[in-house]
Amino acid sequence: MVNPVLLIVIPLGLAFVVPFFGFISKKIEKFIPFVALFFNLIVSLRLFPRVLEQPVHVSIGGFVPPFGINLVAGPIGILFTVLIALVGFLVSIYAFDYIKEKDQEKYHILYLLLLTGATGVVLTGDIFNLFVFFEILCISSYSLVAYFGDKTSIESAVKYLIQGALGSCLILMGIGLLYGQFGTLNMADLAGNIKSVHSVSIFVPLVLFITGFGVEAAIFPLNAWLPDAHSSAPSSISAVLSGIAIEVGLYAMIRVVFTLFGASSILTFLMLLGVITLLIGELCAFCQENIKRMLAYSSIGQIGLMLFALSIASSYGITGGLFQLVSHTLGKSLLFLAAGYMIYRSGSMNISSFEGMGKRMPYTALAFTIGAFSIVGLPPFIGFPGKLMIVKAALFEQEMLYTVLIFFILLATVIEGAYYFRVVQALYFKEEKNTQNQKREIAPLSILIPIFILTGFIVVIGIYPKLITDVLVSSASELLNRADYIKSVMP
Amino acid sequence: MVMNTILEIIIIILLAAIIGLFFLGLSRKIMARIHWRYGPPIAQPVIDIIKLFNQTSMSHGKLFNFGIIFSLSGSVVVLLFLPLGEMCPLSSSGGLLVILYCMLIAPLGLALSGGEAANPITSIGISRKFLLAFGYELPLLLILLTVMTHFNTISIVDIVNMQLQTGWSFQHLPLLLSGIAYILILPAILDLRPFELIQAPQEISSGPMIEYGGKFLALATIQHAFNVFISLSLFTNLFLGGAENPGYFFLKMLIVFIILLFVNAVTPRFRIEQAIKFLWRWPALLAFAGLIIVSVTG
Amino acid sequence: MNLIILLAIAFGGALITYFLGKISQKIRDIFAVFISLALAVIAACFYNVSSREIYYTGFLDFPFVLRVNTFSWFFAVTIAVIGLFSIIFSLNYIRKRGNTDFYYSMMLLVIASMIGIVLSGDLVSFYIFWEIMSWSTFLLISYNRGPAISAGMKYIIMSVTGSVVMLVGIVSLYLHYDTLVYTELSGLLNNASSGYILFIIILFFIAFGVKNAIWPLHVWLPPAHSEAPSPFSSVLSGILIKIGTYGIILLIFVIIQINVFLNLGEGILSVRYIISIIGVITILIPTFIALLQDDAKRLLAWSTIAQAGYIILGIAYGTSESVAGGMFHFFNHAIFKSLLFMVVGAVEYRTNGVRDLNSLGGLIKKMPVTFIGGLIGICGLIGVPLTNGFVSKWLIYKTLILNNSPFLAFAALLGTWGTILYSYKLIHNMFLGQLPEKYEKIKKAPFSMQLPIVILSLAIIFFGIIPGLPLHVINSIESGFGMEPLTINIWGIASDTGTINMLNIFTAVLVIGIMVWLIFKVSKKSTVIGQYDNYAAGTTVPKDKYNYSVNFYDPLCRMISPYLKDFIDDFYMSLARSIKNTGNGIRRIYTGDVGHYVIYIILFLALLIFIQINWELW
Amino acid sequence: MDRNKLGKWLQSPGKMGQKYSLHALYFCTGCGIIEIPPTITARWDAERFGVIPVATPRQANLFLITGYVSVKTLRPIIRSYEQMPEPKFTVGFGSCPINGGMYWDSYNTIKHLDKYIPIDGWIAGCMPRPEAVFVAVTHLWTLIDKGMADGYKKYREDYHYYRENQEKILGKLEWPPLFSSKKM
């Protein structure tokens, strides 16, 4: 009998055990996240078939909802769990050779905490518990951004912290307001009580939540921390931040909007916001010379696209948005990992320093290229079905607004293509200026394995999207059917 | 049937050669008379050709030879598309459009031949040839399209036959305009002044023909004779009702040609830009007006 | 044979080629040639086969269908054969360059995806192959580095723009009719409103127009074609842009039926006329721009755009004859344009990358076979009778004239005369005139280059004399589209309104040519002299200085060049610049001052509350 | 003038053609050129005899050396003469090409042109009038008739001699020998 609690408990426990292993041998430390996340991956995959039939509920301490804290492992929760575990697992392999600084155990502790927080956010059914996990996620990511301890990373971490802390305060205030009115913290219970968001007393918490989670989800104009943080964190952490952290923020936001408030009237606004985020992210990325900032701005754009798709709030739209989310998680993690190692070798984050990398590091460059093509949405990679589904969802609405917006989105895709192709050209078609180190430097296996696995997923799902679409459809129905959610938590 | 066709072909070629050479000689004679000179005998071009065939010649290579053969055969082939009275051996093979394209072969051949001669002046001449051709093709295309649209056929035989029923093309207003335009561009087609830019002996030493001596020059002269015949015959067929009988046909061509010769005798030469500008202005405008009228009135 | 096997060979071959190259260069070369030969042979085997199969259903409930009929067979065979020749041509051309494995596998991938495009029977798999073709082409265009990088960039951006727009069209069709399989889709649009059909046409035309380089969307083509490796240029120009043509035919004749298409709009404002006019503009402007070019490949690139205009004109005009002309011109253009690119490539190969027309000359003495190829190529391009280009152009002109569209015909014909000018310049400046001394030691092109050149030249003449063979195929394609068939015979066309019989012309030219040749032969033999024994007013010809090729058409160019600035390109470039400037401006909002960021958060919150309190939107 | 006798044309078309179609290349070496324009234009009209000026040596068969020949102009004269197709005829104009004339003691003038290229006929005088030119043409006709206008044959036979003289005065020539002579 696998229990969703294990998904949180095991990594959390192991995180604090890391220093003790450190007493035994410094070399074991780095395998702890590997083990923990492998376990998580297995458990969540085991849970999958069960969850698809019926969401799994766990009441902590035997309290029945709405009184105790409960975990709700619905399809969407498990989907996120699998993603988190998968990417976390691969990034932990990547970290074997990538993280070489002396404070390794801190890295691994914080890394595990980050993923625990993310897992907690997606699994919990209690709004305050969500906040707590969210804070775990945030605090560990603040510290991980500062991990290198150099000038830029500290600066970014401080800025991230100030904005993030403000966002958390707003969430907490929202929770307080909700609790003051309904006297409960269980999301299903709250949802059952909230009939409309029209009154100010309901609306203000909604707005507070949107803003608070929006900071973490990097919605425009709350996303100023993201380029700094993503570009100055270690690349493995950038991959996790970009691939998981902001998606979890988006998840929280969507969960709140759909399930907690059922606020269908604000969705148009969110959709516009998504398109604006997309355009601004892509435009900013278009002008970047720093590869990691470019990828970071691209993440902003992708988040905007997901927000747009999710805000369409039809089955097609949410499926498309979630597909895009999966593809972005895989693709952007791959890009950060591949770019990270190339940065590690070339010693500079400037795009021009990547010139000639296609010859020096053929596999990494190939993986980067595939990731870039996938993000742009070229078949046969995973980005294409996502794009197709989003276009389909938008056009399905048969409204002029959607058609216009879809053209803006496609314009953004073209801009995105422009800057990604520029990097691809730099990799393959520009001669290296520094002719001395022309020799091939194949990356170590621990770097290549996660990159290859991610590449494999991108290609396989790109060719065979049915692999995940079933899950996505049931996830979408979970998000859309608010009444079912309430009923299943509180029968 | 086949013998008949072969006979027709031979007659047409011989007739064209004779008329063409006669026109060349005539042009020299008439020019001389206009200059108040006695002038050479009418048969002077024939004498020249006989002499040239008896001379040795220098060749610059295979393409130099091939070009002139290609050019002359191209001209001869065009003859077969033009109706001479009832005779038109290739009437069923594409009509006026093919004539238009086959008229290309001759300059192309000369150009290739001159190109291999590796003389820069040849290249200048070729360049001028193509530019001038581009200059007069624009009105010429408009003219031919006017005619084809007016009669709604692309077959030149049909055009001639319809003129027999409805009278000469000149009697219809749009075709009158294009006929005038055609007369304006005829000197350019025939390399007469004021468009005598291509050979321009005083300026670029006879241009593409600069390396031609002996039989090359002879063939080139024959080709020029055919060219004269073709251009005049095309005009006559399109606008002056074609050949009701050969003598009449010849007379029409002669009158047009003499008009051209008078112009030739009294005008100086354009520069190439001036020529193109002229050709793209007046003849093109006239022809364009004709085409608009035709396409509006259906 | 099974269609899926054909595709598997194509894609698998591309992949295996890459890894074979790691083992041995020689085996890889042989394998690449073998694969492309196999593709050509297998594709040819599908003649007159009409089959259809669903081969994959795992993609978002869209069934993937492969189908073959005469229409797709025609394109597939052309693609495979031209691909084969350009691979053969590559053998020597690419040998000394780096990254040859990459080159061959990408080349095969491009060919494979093109075959995939023409064989796919539904729009989603069409789109997937389309995009694979786009990015693999992008990778190959940039292969030469240097200026090729920006060329590749231009290409891929325009291509992606086009294809995303097409994606909207495809999805819209799916949502309206719930299927994307051609056979089910065709005829469904009969009842659609003309506004919707117009919407679909515009969306698809942007995508196909980018590939086919229709006039305002052509700017990627000149740099891409001129900077790509020459064998690939011949693929690009010969067949890749024709995939756009394929798409247009598919759109007009299969998805929207021809009778629906012809009835869209009235008179001069009908869709058919507008597209024809665009086609005519595509003929005229690039023709004149090609006149101004000094780079051999760039000249050919502009010429490609112009010729694509003929194809569009023929197809969009929509009569049975013009469509036949357009399709035949596609076939012919594939042959002679790839031939010409190969000729330029051979010269480029022997002169170490010189393709500046002003510095070449006189190569006919050194590379005679290449010259003959080039000569026949430009004859085909011009449409000299007895070459294949003639018949197709004749068909287009004829139908334009007889259907009372003289102005379209005029523009198309004028384009032909422009074609003469630039194509003669091409051949003159490369092969004729004086041979500069630095090229005295050039050898003739290697066999692997001469072979495709010779075969393609022969094909031009062959199909020029026997146009009935391809026209027969085109005829059955047209009857498949439900158009009235042409009355053709093996030598040409015989209809009431105008006949053409290439046999007559061929016989006449042959007999007369032989006669003239005999006259030439029996008269006194001429002595052969060298290029320095030349008239120069009595002086000796100075070496290297006595070559008139710079500014060949200077008088005309001076007249027209002020009007021919490529303002479309300027427009796109300024668009790109303004997007970049916008981006640069927008990113200033991330000031780096955390106080501002906090203000953003608070303002956002305040804005949301303000909206609700003021207007109660939610 | 037997131009209109058809029998003769049929008998020897080559000779007749050469006689009545003299395409002249005139070389403006000196003052003699001033007599050419009246000769070929309306006043005296050389064209009635079939004599017309042409632009290039390739098309010419009559070479008129009009006036004195300096060392500098000798080189183009030789070049042009060699480029003319055979049969070709040369006529020296005035006394200077014959023996130097008034430039008999000039260091820079060629005194005997026939040492360098074969000359078929001379027109004496300083300068000869156009009428003299016509006289020369009719003389040339008789020479052609008798087969005595064979300067080009002499040039071919004695190329060794001419080339030697040419090289003596001009130094090394840029062009290769026209005929591969056994003696060379």
Place this chain on the structure above:
Amino acid sequence: MTFLSEYIYYIGAFGLIFIGLYIVLVKKNLIKVIIGLSIIDTGINLFLITIGYIRDGTAPVFSKPGLKANEMVDPVPQALVLTAIVIGVAILALAISLAVKLYKHHGTLNLRKINEQKW
């Protein structure tokens, strides 16, 4: 005055929040900004407590009979506040330690001057 006495805690709570916001928005010094964040935190904590607080209520423990549930102070906010305080302290500690590092690198704590990472 009943209004004041009824809502005094709310006023205090929101007052603290707005003071904190003001500090975060206006002050340049990082330490002051951190203090501002802390004050916001405190204000929210006060707010949470106030929600569950009932005037003259008792502790939510049935320590003697006769206690009614609706007279009890709600215990949940207090638990929340405890957690929130812990989180707040964590953030505070992290922020302070980062501030120290920041000072080492930049030699200043003026946030307006620390803007290397931008655009």
